[in-house]
Amino acid sequence: MKTITKPFITIGRFIRQTIDELRKVVTPSVREWAGWIVGVFVFVLLLMALVTGMDFGLGKLVLHIFG
Incomplete structure (x- = not known):
């Protein structure tokens, strides 16, 4: 088992590495x-259509069987 003998050095190294990684982050452009917004919107619309179609179809099936 590895023991940490210098916790402040370890914490300092962690903070320094975190800041270095955050400097590499690139903010997406407006385009x-x-x-991404259009892609998510289209995906949500397709999923809504799928769920609506399944709900309508299964509702008709249940009414046909038990109706």
Whole structure:
């Protein structure tokens, strides 16, 4: 088992590495944001259509069987 003999050095190294990684982060452009928004919107619409179709179809099936 590894023991930490210098916790403040370890914490300092962690904070330094975290800041270095955060400097590498690139903010998306407006065009990239728009592309992601459109993609998510289309996906949600397709999922809504699928769920609506399944609900309608299964509702008709249940009414046909038990109606």
